[in-house]
Amino acid sequence: MSMGLVSEIALVSVFRRRSSCRNPARIANAAAFVQALVAFGLVFVPSAFARDRLSIVGSSTVFPFATVVAERFSLSKGVAPPVIEATGTGGGFKLFCKGTGANTPDITNASARMKVSQLALCRKNGVDKVIEVAIGYDGIVVAQSLKGKPFALTLPNLYLALARQVPKEDGTLIDNPYKTWRDIDPALSALPIEVLGPPPTSGTRIAFVESVMDKGARSFPSLAALRKRNQRAFKQAAYALREDGAYIDSGENDNLIIQKLRRNPQALGIFGFSFLEQNRGILRGLSIRKGENTVAPTFDKIADGSYPIARALYFYVKAAHLERSSTLQAYVDMFLADDTMGEDGFLLDEGLIPLPPQELARVRQAVASRRAVEAQNLR
Template sequence: MNRILKSRAFKTTVIAAAVMGVAGVAQARDQIRIVGSSTVYPFASYVTEEFGAVTSYPTPVIESTGSGGGIRLFCNGVGEGTPDITNASRRIKSSELERCAENGVTDVTEVKIGSDGIVFAQSSTNAGMDLTLEQLFLAVAAQVPVDGELVDNPYAKWSDIDASLPDREISVYGPPSTSGTRDAFEELVMEAVSEEMEAYGGEGYTEIRADGAYIDAGENDNLIVQRLTEDTDSFGIFGYSFLVENANSLSASHIDGVEATPEAISAGDYPIARSLFFYVKNQHAEEVPPLYEYVDMFVSETMIGEGGYLTDIGLIPLPEAEREMARERVAQRGTLQVADL
């Protein structure tokens, strides 16, 4: 399965940039164009390859651009040079949907496909590590409270934060600012912790340190995985599915005493859990006939249900009622409104 998935990812990525850069007026075509989240990418890649194999349509073109980058491309307008679908590892923002509308993208359907956890992982050659959300925040925040005052982060080693932690330098490979994983990490870790700290005045603080302890590793989570196998003293931040794919070489820290498991993530017990989405540009449906056929395949029980194909590669299924709601929203071509966000 892993070899097939890597082959699919390579094939779809190498042709994506050339196709997605073509601008022009809308015209009929039978190849779907998809951009967006690197976390959702493995799941969408599986569906695109299956779609190409079992239908008469060509395999959709898919590019991993990050959630923010994908939504930006998606919202650029309607027409040949813009994508039909964008994947996202966090919900679209009201400001982004407003920009869509300003550019003529006025009929968008939101589809929730499953749950995911953000893991804080390292090489499995190391002893496991338990962290609190606060310790994780103190490791990566640009400014932290010391004696009641905010100062530039002075922590060079994990043991500087807490003597019970390893005497290892803080080195974290993480996603860039365009990533949905970064957005979710900032919300679920940075904001959640800082809002409870008096030094921040009750407001969420999300600035990541830029002194070399946090390394922007780009949108490709597989590169973070590769670096952790080479740099065994470092940690990485990425989606749970990449941990599943590399369980033989990586292990994830427990957060607030909770292990990242499908059950804990689905139940909301794991502190850094989030939902996964994709967004459909309904205004392209007439000119791109296979669009809804692909969407129907993606939300089918065969793909996202309990025991579905995508669970084999790390997708955590939604409860049955939520899966049915997703299919109903697709069937009705429900239009997302700013008021819904």
């Protein structure tokens, strides 16, 4: 509050110097106004430090699941609903690791596992014990309009269709020459390659690149050798998507991609499984082929791990906050309850693929015993 007082003195003295000889009433008015402002600050600001509602930040992929739990939590327990911000996984850790106390979030949601550097940041700021809670999986689908002709793709097909540079027969990298799917594999259709997907800042894009482009690129001997030799050069070669119009960056708005797919049956779109679930009347998810098998993106296939493009979802809790707040403990318990993510849980209707039962038991055990995440487990 010393800030307010200083500014009051500064402002009042400015008014004095400027106009003291002209109009004393005006000085009084101005001073009263400034004082009113400061009083407003004095009365209101300290109450902000006592916080009874949970503060949650993090991934926009976990956001739909967290908000559903939060709403039910508040309705059934009769407490103030938690505030949930979709800051993205990275932004979430930044806020979460700023320290402990009422001005920092209690939980951060993550669509990728915590990095060692993020844990180090937490430790540096006094957030010593962080508990990791895995909540399930989310599939990433390549989808098309129901009006389009269905076909299946392999991961190398997707890599060749979307990478900025692809290897020639002799292993040297050239700019991606493929215009139609048939150019890549004669068995595919002659439609032009046109894929709508998320921008580089999106967690979906990162997961897509790490599971599809990485695996696709590794199927070529020259790139697999490069990966062994030089990780960074491999990532540069494999993770860059093409910018010649075949891959269309469509912003963070998945609904926009769905609208465009609906109008253009030739195009494909990349987004999370939950969006496919909600739009089954319009869209079809492409099957992924591996050898002789094709796997469609369905709930069961993602859950048992046979659909290859999926990622784990997590949230992270501060153990220190868990000790102090019974509300936080109740929220975490509700998230892990059978009603929420068991066989018949309501999160399954939202498109969450739950953990296998023994895995869930392990997570519950970790929360109950306050087992903090350690750097060697994250590698």
